[in-house]
Amino acid sequence: MPPSELFDALLGPSVGDTELLQAILDVEAALARAAAEAGVLPSDHAEAIAAVCEARRFDMAELARATRLAGNPAIAVVAALTALAPAGARGSVHIGGTSQDIVDNALQLIVQRRRVRIDAHLDHVGTATVTLAERHRSTLMAGRTLMQHALPITFGLKAAQWLAGVTDSRRRLRQHVLTVQFGGAAGTLASLGSTAVAATMRRSLAAHLGLADAPLPWPTARAQVASLGSTLAIACGSLAKMALDVELLMQTEVAELFERAAIGKGVSSTLPHKRNPVSAVSIRAAHQQAVGLASTLLFAMVQEHERAAGAWQGEWEPLMGLLRLAEGAAAQAADMVEGLEIDIERMRTNLDLTGGRVLAEAIVTALRPALGRDGADAVVRAAAAQPGPLRANLPATPEVAALGDTPFDPAHYLGSTDSFIDYALADWRSL
């Protein structure tokens, strides 16, 4: 998706023409230097070429015209770069590469650079979530399944689960290996002749670009692109799960937490009393869009022969769009989590809304030794079906009397909550 200030403000900074052009130029510069290191051209040519590889030197409108004719931006840039290079070095521009090498590596560079930013935003999200998990380790709230109260949990556990999603996303993104693409016009590097020279140049190119070496080019083997797309959509998905929880907890009837009130933030145009979940909304919108883009990349894997006629070209924008949405969602999530205002009293009040029925399982469990499974179930179901507090509805039998207070106290029915929080914190710290 192309840059838009209006929507970039909500959804993340688009990869603009300049960012793409500079990445293409960085690849051309690295290609020239790698060629020089492999002895394919003089190193002063390489430096002369690299010296003009600055986006500001190029006329974007002219590049756009040439891109329309050529069908990809690399060909246009090569022509313009050749014209900009000193006359003596012109013959050394774009040696050994093909337009797909240039565009694929440029996109890898952009992924690499954007990944650093996404990771930094996720670090903020995680750090803020750690604080929530620790501070609210014992803050009781209702655990909800199918949107209904089920059992007590703590808000710390919910935050720990959010954290696990962030940990997972950072790990997946970091583990994604960005490899160099270097195959020449048909994936054989024939124009370089010698295999040894080609291998030297490829390793050097990878090193200049900071990409992993890939001895085999991958012009129509697009698993890594499709996989990255899914990984970015999954990162958005884990953030969107968090956002949905925030939205649900901000509902007027629930009111357990709120996005930070900032001047002008979340203001309704006509309803002066509302505070809208603005960041959460943007995160969910980003995820919804990311899935569509990721599905395009999965579909795009069916590529013809040694370079595809459409499927490859249809990867560029979705991939850049996914980077932007993941960055935007992560930034919004950091803002959201860092600013959350928690109402622990309301959490406790809500937990009591079922008149203690949220502890039905605890009471059944406590009654089982005396009444058996079916007997305990029957007693509690009968009591739960009456109006009024569950405890008061229980029959005045010796077995019920023997229960004492503990089964009626949600703080005593948290099971492994503490250890789950510990694990999530430790896993985050192990990143």
Next chain:
Amino acid sequence: MPPSELFDALLGPSVGDTELLQAILDVEAALARAAAEAGVLPSDHAEAIAAVCEARRFDMAELARATRLAGNPAIAVVAALTALAPAGARGSVHIGGTSQDIVDNALQLIVQRRRVRIDAHLDHVGTATVTLAERHRSTLMAGRTLMQHALPITFGLKAAQWLAGVTDSRRRLRQHVLTVQFGGAAGTLASLGSTAVAATMRRSLAAHLGLADAPLPWPTARAQVASLGSTLAIACGSLAKMALDVELLMQTEVAELFERAAIGKGVSSTLPHKRNPVSAVSIRAAHQQAVGLASTLLFAMVQEHERAAGAWQGEWEPLMGLLRLAEGAAAQAADMVEGLEIDIERMRTNLDLTGGRVLAEAIVTALRPALGRDGADAVVRAAAAQPGPLRANLPATPEVAALGDTPFDPAHYLGSTDSFIDYALADWRSL
């Protein structure tokens, strides 16, 4: 910042901030005038507001900042518009509307405007395809199923099938009804009080915007948005089918037609002899991207209560993206079809590649009266399995001798081809 020049050149003109902002302002102007016509505010207020509804008067960077805080662009624009309006008219800005009304109607306006452009491009595609269908009504070529020669067809029939896709797309796009959205803060138009005033204002708003009247607002009933997304993706799909055929027919071994050779068009960066299917590639890329965007709109239908918390906001960019891709694909298709260079001799040569086996069905059919179905099948299958021309392989039986030349002439085995072409042409003309 302008939309991406580089990719817009290939994939179509993005809906930029200015286009969106102007559409929002057009809605605000229409809202003010409709309110005046309904007696809700003085008409000089409406005109004073309308007079400043020009995108160039607004500071996009400031709007972007406010959009980030508010969660949608309408709120930001309303604030800025209020500030720009003459002091006396400020209280009349945005009367009766809510931000969703503004954004939804603005998007409808953009759809309406873009649809005219898409339709015009499709008109060019269709007109050029009509010429092909007429000119090549009798130009023999191989009909191919599962990418293999099946039976003779004519290139005119293939063009007629392409045309049918264009006709269908234009018809679908034109039949899509764009309705006004007018519901106020929660879909009741409560701030307007009287139902009669509200209805008057809604009808007037629709008229000012050129949209169809919709007595019921649709803030979370998004079928029309999802349907439009699919319709645009389908339009891209029909063009992509055409593009795929062009790519397949441009293959080196097939070489039956070519995209126009223009200076610089379809040039490979390293292979001086190639002529690449640049337009076809862009069209297929556009379709691939369009499907992902359309799936986002289908998924987005699950919207909460009276306004969604994410699913609505995640519609804006995909919808605008689909408009751009459909326009771009249609423009590229017009360029592609208008410039097609057809090699009718090569078509004829290729048709003979199977040594007449492409007429096996014709011969079986001609032999059936004499040999029965199984007998005819067996004779032809046996002959087809030998190397060399099919006719020479047939046994020298009286039944075979009685066939004469006709079953071996592809021009006599075209069935309803002519009537199919006629129908496609007539259907196009009936639009």
Next chain:
Amino acid sequence: MPPSELFDALLGPSVGDTELLQAILDVEAALARAAAEAGVLPSDHAEAIAAVCEARRFDMAELARATRLAGNPAIAVVAALTALAPAGARGSVHIGGTSQDIVDNALQLIVQRRRVRIDAHLDHVGTATVTLAERHRSTLMAGRTLMQHALPITFGLKAAQWLAGVTDSRRRLRQHVLTVQFGGAAGTLASLGSTAVAATMRRSLAAHLGLADAPLPWPTARAQVASLGSTLAIACGSLAKMALDVELLMQTEVAELFERAAIGKGVSSTLPHKRNPVSAVSIRAAHQQAVGLASTLLFAMVQEHERAAGAWQGEWEPLMGLLRLAEGAAAQAADMVEGLEIDIERMRTNLDLTGGRVLAEAIVTALRPALGRDGADAVVRAAAAQPGPLRANLPATPEVAALGDTPFDPAHYLGSTDSFIDYALADWRSL
């Protein structure tokens, strides 16, 4: 997706092998009769063929083996049908058709039959929703935007909006035109020779199948298939919007309505007190799955030449899956809406949760004549920002005193609610 009793119970009745086989046989029978009517074969042959076109006569395992070899089920069925037909009529089996004609028409038949069932379920959904809209025309509840209380609405209006979705889905499904596919081996009907005979046979085939006539075959022009897929996904989407509202309103803290309590329905395996939104959950699951299937059909439009090598074959299951999901979702929705238990007192109680802030817009509107827009806004925002009921927080000024009780009564701030309900009811009845 293949049949499964377990999941069909939740998600709808799959299209099974027998249903598909019978549809294929119905097409073969219709083809034979159409051929007879066109004079292509004797009518006693046609009747003899039609007489054995019963699924129970065929060995499914053997058909499966042959399908694997042939790549589609029609070829296998034709061979088996030929063997079953009386010897004299064998040569008349499958005259004029190709396997794509058979499969495409068989799928159209299945769509036609399933559409009747989907429409009937939607009729139940709509009828039950009409009752809700009428009965609760004045039942006050909170209108919620971005999941927060915004303004009062009535439950009747919410039901009317649900109804509008059902009306829309029925209309879209009914308006979808199912056309006959008749093109022969490469879309020319060459084996039939005469155009007149072919046209007669096609019209007769369409009539026998109850399909609309289509003078032009559409073997690789798949807009109608893709469009139907989207229409079915949209139908699921409108039901899923309703289901989501039900889930949100069933939340423990909201508790405004509930799915019917049936014996065993919605029971949690471990939590005796819960009542789960079982139907709503299934509807949302169906929609989520439907979107993926519909996106496959949109992708599938890129089909090669005169018959595709993969994209067509990959349409069959997604299309049948969509029919099943739409039918299942509609059946679940009928069950859900017919059984809804509404707590109108709780709706009223919840509406008061904001201490009257849900009427802030009403009060601002009422104060505007006296205080101006900004003045009214400021007074109400200040009062809303204090704890306690909004009305009590308002300053004791003459302007406030002059408001009287009306602006504080949600029943007086419903705007066009009644007319919106009327419209939705009238539109449903106009179907």
Next chain:
Amino acid sequence: MPPSELFDALLGPSVGDTELLQAILDVEAALARAAAEAGVLPSDHAEAIAAVCEARRFDMAELARATRLAGNPAIAVVAALTALAPAGARGSVHIGGTSQDIVDNALQLIVQRRRVRIDAHLDHVGTATVTLAERHRSTLMAGRTLMQHALPITFGLKAAQWLAGVTDSRRRLRQHVLTVQFGGAAGTLASLGSTAVAATMRRSLAAHLGLADAPLPWPTARAQVASLGSTLAIACGSLAKMALDVELLMQTEVAELFERAAIGKGVSSTLPHKRNPVSAVSIRAAHQQAVGLASTLLFAMVQEHERAAGAWQGEWEPLMGLLRLAEGAAAQAADMVEGLEIDIERMRTNLDLTGGRVLAEAIVTALRPALGRDGADAVVRAAAAQPGPLRANLPATPEVAALGDTPFDPAHYLGSTDSFIDYALADWRSL
């Protein structure tokens, strides 16, 4: 009712009710044993329960009815299992687990079992592809970009690229970690009380199921499910790329290779001479369907609180569908690659179709030292633009004469082809 025999023959063996039920029962048996090992119940209870955990003992129709009411199959199975268990052990059924634990673990078991089968099929694909890569290491063919001849490659290199896709898929699938799900009713394992007991039981459960331990349950943290879906779609995608190449190379005009001719395989119903790419078609259909299912899993990540109301339930079928499609595609690919018939002479003939223009880059490269880059380009472009063989069109200059034969021999313009093949083979062997 069994899964669809007709389509399973083409697309892979569906996960049927029995397979799912047995997996659920395997989880219940493991749960009972794990509970016994943790001291939660007597081990004879566990064994008594495990003894009846056989799918054949259950009435599927009754389970289906109960599943409809309960909203998921686990609750139905638990009730039936309890009834089947010896009276004394009934209270020990399903201790500690919740229905999500059961279903999620059952699905993990199915993934685990299916993955073995997918891996075995991929092993066959890879092994057959290795043979092709080795045997055709030097078999010259045209390298094609944008579907046009670009440069010479060898068929061994194409096979090596296919192999790289298979290697990648096997590696991704093997690296996917399947973790145990154990969280109880709301993700706290509260019913088990002690954290130590719960941890012992979880580890034991994981061990019994052969799953990786996961200290933190993941009821609404679905990254691993979404990621697996994408991985399976990617596996289909790499196979579909191979299938598309096969289809393109089987085209009548290209005819460089063919799927194995088997009796009845690839036969057209009306065209006796055709040999259709049946396996390739099925693989592409599978990929097309897989992408839609994977996109549903990516959308499904937005899950509410501690258990989702629709998004989780909508994961089951898509996940099982993906397993089936990946298995089916891999099986078809093994059949396809093992049976490929290669026409190396036709490959050579096709390579010469451009009259040597496919070596234009080689000649430019060879001329550069003498003529400079622009000069060499100009000479070759001019020659390429004339009809007739490129070599004959070159000007009779000393520089051209000095070229000798080598630049005109495609076997000398293969660059790093050999080393690329070596790498792909080595990488496969390193699995």
